[in-house]
Amino acid sequence: MTHSTDLARVRAVPEAVPLASVNGHRGLAHEEPLLFERDNPGAVGVDLPPAPKVTPRLGTVARRGPIGLPSLSEPDVVRHYTRLSRQNAAIDTNTYPLGSCTMKHNPRLxxxxxxxxxxxxxxxxxxxxxxxxxxxxxxxxxxxxxxxxxxxxxxxxxxxxxxxxxxxxxxxxxxxxxxxxxxxxxxxxxxxxxxxxxxxxxxxxxxxxxxxxxxxxxxxxxxxxxxxxxxxxxxxxxxxxxxxxxxxxxxxxxxxxxxxxxxxxxxxxxxxxxxxxxxxxxxxxxxxxxxxxxxxxxxxxxxxxxxxxxxxxxxxxxxxxxxxxxxxxxxxxxxxxxxxxxxxxxxxxxxxxxxxxxxxxxxxxxAYMLSHGGDGLRQVSGDAVLSANYVRAALMDRMTVAFPGTCMHECLFDDRFLAGTGVTTLDFAKAMIDEGIHPMTMYFPLIVHGAFLVEPTETESKAALDELIAVMADLADAAKAGDTARFTEAPRHAPRRRLDETTAARRPVLRWTPPADTAQAAE
Amino acid sequence: MRYLPLTDADRAAMLARIGAPSVDALFDAIPAGQRFAGTFDLPDHQGELAVERRIAAYARGNIAAGDVPSFLGAGAYRHHVPAAVDHLIQRGEFLTAYTPYQPEISQGTLQALFEFQTQVALLTGMEVANASMYDGANACAEAVLMARRVTGRNRAVLSGNLHPHWRDAVVTLARWLDFEIVVLPPEPAGGEDLVAAVDSGTACIVVQNPDAFGHLADLSPLAEACHAAGALLVGAVTEVVSLGAVESPGEMGADIVVAEGQGLGNALMFGGPYLGLFATRQKFVRQMPGRVAGQTVDTDGRRGFVLTLSTREQHIRREKATSNICTNSGLCAMAFSIHLALLGEQGLTGLAALNHVTAIRTADRLAALPGVRVLPRAFFNEFALRLPRPSAPVVERLAGQGVLAGVPGARLWPERPELADILLVAATEVTTDEDIEALAGGLAEALA
Missing domain, CATH: 3.40.640.10 (Type I PLP-dependent aspartate aminotransferase-like (Major domain))
Known part of the structure; x- marks a missing residue:
């Protein structure tokens, strides 16, 4: 299968590419600072007519101090959000088989x-x-x-x-x-x-x-x-x-x-x-x-x-x-x-x-219902269930299905097939990211150990489903073959590698603070 | 069908792989008696053109506040939204992503939410904010429940000048929680004495600023009274642009600030989707409802963002969660954030000043009409008028002339006939001198 060959070739590329570059960017992957770090005092992204000078009627509560919002021009704002957008997985870019969430195509009409x-x-x-x-x-x-x-x-x-x-x-x-x-x-x-x-x-x-x-x-x-x-x-x-x-x-x-x-x-x-x-x-x-x-x-x-x-x-x-x-x-x-x-x-x-x-x-x-009509909505459920069962049938020999029999719109696997490999459901999900596919829902429902809940939806083509299947099958094989580094090190090809969620929850930083304040706080 | 990629050949191949004779056979788990055997009274599928014509016909059946002189406010405000906002939120990477459960490939959404939270905290004068709620009214209701968790007390007091829809959302949410909600009567003339309502059994006082009649007030004395009694002050803001001109509730001592964020970045859209802003003090963060993004580092030491404090939430805590909320208003929050980024400090204060000045001009012009009184002395961009007769028929008459004159008191307080001659009038940067003349002329005629 050409896909597996491609995967092997990609992995054969030496990983000696240094993280650092002059400006933090690499090719199309741009690092983007916070809006607040792009503050350019004097810049503005809107042109408003000056307010005529009249005596305000705000009583005693007219704002006295500054708010602390950053100043940016329109080009800077557009670039900021465009770069941020490119750090997101989305249905528009690839299969997003997040079980229970029904990530189907969003028609632009x-x-x-x-x-x-x-x-x-x-x-x-x-x-x-x-x-x-x-x-x-x-x-x-x-x-x-x-x-x-x-x-x-x-x-x-x-x-x-x-x-x-x-x-x-x-x-x-x-x-x-x-x-x-x-x-x-x-x-x-x-x-x-x-x-x-x-x-x-x-x-x-x-x-x-x-x-x-x-x-x-x-x-x-x-x-x-x-x-x-x-x-x-x-x-x-x-x-x-x-x-x-x-x-x-x-x-x-x-x-x-x-x-x-x-x-x-x-x-x-x-x-x-x-x-x-x-x-x-x-x-x-x-x-x-x-x-x-x-x-x-x-x-x-x-x-x-x-x-x-x-x-x-x-x-x-x-x-x-x-x-x-x-x-x-x-x-x-x-x-x-x-x-x-x-x-x-x-x-x-x-x-x-x-x-x-x-x-x-x-x-x-x-607009969605009118576009599909009563006939199309019946096709929607048919194709959604067909796609989930196709993924299930194609992977059931390599992964372990949680329950026997045909499924509806999503197929559920547990982590028995990973027993003894040292690879967890979470590791598997992160390895999928390196293959360019958003992972399925993990660890839900709670009644299934290490659950993989895969919902392809009716708007994935057969080629896209085959790609999903090939990736998951290859990963299942790799886990059993002992290639644990491919999982525990993953993701390596995402905007960020694994993030420290424990520290985030233990010492929550929920907003930006000016560097001066941060320095003061540290003193 | 244009949204369904599988062809009949694909379906046949997939069924062969599954080993099922037909798609219908995949539904065999559904007992025959549970399958719908009849025919739906629904049309068959249609192309884009036909659907567009059908929905455009509905759009033509309205007079849009965006197309005529409009002075409607009362919790939803018409502002100019820069073109870049709508362009950016329609980028598929934002539009078609889910809640950022896989942070490594959701940094765009997460960083934007972190920035949003910072903007909200700055605007409201608070330390932290969540990633948004359904709307301002819902955020207000959640704030009251949070005050109960923080104080362990079972009574909340709502100002009589809180927007009636916000009041009702609070009452509904608290209805079955053995939680007393005291609703004070509206005081259109202002000067409500809320300090007298605070005692040692009060979980919180909810006060809106500017209030539903447009009055601006200094909340500091009330905040002090609340704190002295061990209660929280919840400051509510229905027009977020006001925070560019007015001291925020946080700066005046509020413990929780909730606001409707629609005024920045979001269309009127007949009432939704909007976004609720929710901000509080750092010390209460673990009692805060809703999703929240936090900063951390990845294994290479690079800064990144994740959803955090999820042990408060329903998917972990189930019936012990701080709220049942799951989805928030992500894309509306992004639109808000982009609009505010374009405005910056100078733009927001300038926009607020324009709104205020336009409202003063409108108020002065209308106050010159015989029998018409402007109630608030201090206001932002909206004020209550007292007309010499019930306002609802006047509004209806002006609507017939293509002028949306404001919100009649009877629409918001139908149970209070004494407010039937109230008309709430809002003016924004979109309001022109011609609009003001159209309203003044129409009102003069209607009241003559």
């Missing part, structure tokens, strides 16, 4: 449309008569989400997936309070769940009762049923789950939970695997958040912004957060206040966010 002046220039508190198009757009996004999930109501305002979880669990808490059920405070959460699930339930005043899996990566129905009781408020399930497996018993679990008087919350982070094929509403799910930045491809942006609309069953609908959109006489309007909601027989949990939700993400998600 969506970026263009989110910037249309008729959308980007809207103030959230304009009279609703002037924003009918915007409200109609949000309604269309909501209609797609209702149709795809088969659940009748959607709350659009949560700012991200965890915020959506909070919204959903709060509606459950509100529903229990409304019927005076003060006994139900326990929430059952599988041990394989995202950390946000227990953290969210705790923020709603619930206690968390973790439930182990059945040994094959799925929920243990019997274990759940045994824990059900009059104090159980809800069960939080991720489906497909964080092991990349479909929860076969979910409908049965839902029936049991409902029979016991509790609610079924579904973490929809992995909806990408089943979109267009399964409607969560058909499974008895009471509420589920949707990460628009996962399934519906709004860009992750290095850590947000996201958007986390929540679908709610009829039983929970009256507790949906403010605001929401209603059709009223001549057009659409917003229900923004508790009084207005009460007049409609609703009992909202309250307001979660400043305004109406992540409009910029709604536009992108709608």
């Amino acid at each position: 969506n970026e263009r449309l989110a910037r249309l002046p008729g959308l980007a220039g809207l103030h959230p508190l304009q009279p609703v008569s002037t924003v009918q198009g915007a409200l109609e757009l949000i309604e269309e996004v909501a209609r797609w989400l209702r149709e795809l999930t088969g659940i009748p109501v959607v709350a659009m305002s949560p700012g991200a997936g965890a915020h959506g979880e909070l919204c959903g669990m709060m509606t459950i808490r509100a529903a229990l309070d409304a019927c005076g059920d003060a006994a139900r405070r326990r929430v059952l959460v599988p041990e394989s769940a995202h950390g946000t699930n227990p953290a969210t339930a705790a923020m709603c005043g619930f206690t968390i009762d973790p439930v182990p899996d059945d040994g094959t990566g799925r929920v243990d129905l019997a274990a759940f049923v045994a824990k059900l009781g009059p104090d159980v408020a809800a069960v939080m399930i991720t489906n497909p789950n964080t092991c990349g497996l479909y929860e076969t018993d979910i409908a049965e679990l839902g029936r049991k939970v409902h029979a016991a008087g509790g609610y079924l919350y579904c973490d929809g982070a992995n909806f990408n695997a089943i979109v267009g094929r399964v409607r969560p509403g058909d499974l008895g799910i009471d509420c589920m958040h949707l990460n628009l930045h996962k399934t519906f491809s709004t860009p992750h942006g290095g850590g947000g912004p996201g958007a986390g609309p929540v679908v709610l069953s009829a039983a929970l609908a009256e507790f949906a957060p403010l605001p929401w959109i209603v059709a009223d006489g001549e057009g659409l309007r917003l229900v923004e206040h508790a009084g207005d909601a009460a007049a409609r027989g609703h009992h909202p949990i309250g307001r979660l966010k400043g305004f109406h939700g992540q409009m910029g993400m709604f536009v992108r998600a709608l």
Whole structure:
């Protein structure tokens, strides 16, 4: 295979290249100082007209001292951020198979449309008569989400997936309070769940009762049923789950939970695997958040912004957060206040966010859904699952799969294949960096030892998948062959080698301070 | 389909490798009764042109604050964003990266966040800041929960002049945590006595500056009262540009400063995505919610950056985490940071001065109208007017004439009929003399 030959040739290059150069740069790899170290007093990156001289009306609190911001011209700022950008891995540059995160292609049409002046220039508190198009757009996004999930109501305002979880669990808490059920405070959460699930339930005043899996990566129905009781408020399930497996018993679990008087919350982070094929509403799910930045491809942006609309069953609908959109006489309007909601027989949990939700993400998600259509979304889940199973099948002889059987949109390996090699999952991940591929998710889910969670998504070509497979296979072979230096020394070909995270946490330096201050502090 | 690279030949080859007869067969783990057998009421896939036409039609169904004289503020402000900002945040290396879990290949995002945190700390007069939250209202709610963790006390007091949406976000987040939130009544004339609200059971006082009616106040006496009682002062800022002209809450003694950062680098976008700024003192850093970037060194001794203090966070601490937050507002934070880098000290103070002067001009012009009163004596770029009649119909009428006159009191405080004649008016560097005349002329007519 030419790829392996290439790898061998690359590694044959002597490593005697000195780190230092006159200016710290090497070829296209530029070292970049902090903005504050580029400070060039007198420079400025904007030209503003001078403010007319008038007596200020700032009372007694006019700013007296300087803020301490650096001065840069536009060319310096553009160069600074352009250089920084080149120190980032991104989907645009290569496969980014980060399990549970759904790193799929971000269509550029969506970026263009989110910037249309008729959308980007809207103030959230304009009279609703002037924003009918915007409200109609949000309604269309909501209609797609209702149709795809088969659940009748959607709350659009949560700012991200965890915020959506909070919204959903709060509606459950509100529903229990409304019927005076003060006994139900326990929430059952599988041990394989995202950390946000227990953290969210705790923020709603619930206690968390973790439930182990059945040994094959799925929920243990019997274990759940045994824990059900009059104090159980809800069960939080991720489906497909964080092991990349479909929860076969979910409908049965839902029936049991409902029979016991509790609610079924579904973490929809992995909806990408089943979109267009399964409607969560058909499974008895009471509420589920949707990460628009996962399934519906709004860009992750290095850590947000996201958007986390929540679908709610009829039983929970009256507790949906403010605001929401209603059709009223001549057009659409917003229900923004508790009084207005009460007049409609609703009992909202309250307001979660400043305004109406992540409009910029709604536009992108709608462009994505319209581009794919109902037919394309079914193809999305098909190709996502096909790609994950292809990677799984190609690597299962060299690595150790955590659980038997086909997977959904992500495949999970454990670290048994590294036993005795001295190489850890972390080392393996860092060695992938040297091969130019962003590593998979490591050490999650927690129930699998040394987990490798690989989610290729549907937007990788077969050639890209083959490259991923070749790299991981070659690394697995190298680890077993005893080439540990390739792992423990990795990464060698990244902007930085391994970073000291222990010191970073023990003695946190969270901001730049002027050198004079640093010197003083040292004295 | 343009976003799906696999061809039928690819799929056939992949299925052969897997040993499955079809893609549908890969879904066999899903019981037949759980698979959707019906037809979705959704259109089939479409090309770029068709999608663009469809969404452009929605955009045409609005009057954009960006296109007409607009005096809307109340937590979201129209500013000119330099072209370089949007160009840089659309670089794919920033746009299409995830949260920087692999720091060696995420130094771009991490260094930018470290710089952002430094800028936020400087602006707010605090020692440290996190890497952003969903928005200002959410940051405010998280600050109140943090004050509870720090003080171990179970009551927070919110100024009556805190933005009602921020107030509501706090109340919602605290609702099931056995945490009393005392909400004081709004005082449009200013002069609220918050010192009287502090006692030995108070976890924190939350005060906005400038407040929801535009009043600027010296928070120092309140900070002293809080500290004397062992409570924290949370300073809230809904218009971050004000910090170019006004002493920051941190400089006046606040312990936590939260702000809406939209005013720098980010479009109005009908309310989101925005970014919450969150800053505090170094001694409280381990109680701070949210992601944070920190400086360290690599094995070659070179400076680098990592996400740090993750033992506070949900993926490690699960139900004992400081917050359930995972995603923040990374790209919005970067836009904020780039705009502020372009402005620098001189640009930000100049921009703030322009805003203030424009607001003074607007206030003076409107105060000349019969029956119209400007409430705050000291303000930044926004002020409450009292009109001689309810403001909402006036705003509606002016909107019909293509002027967005401001935010009516009834939109924010519908439960308070005594605020129905309040109109919140904001002016920024974008506001022209013609805009001011259009507003003044329209108001004069509507009030005649």
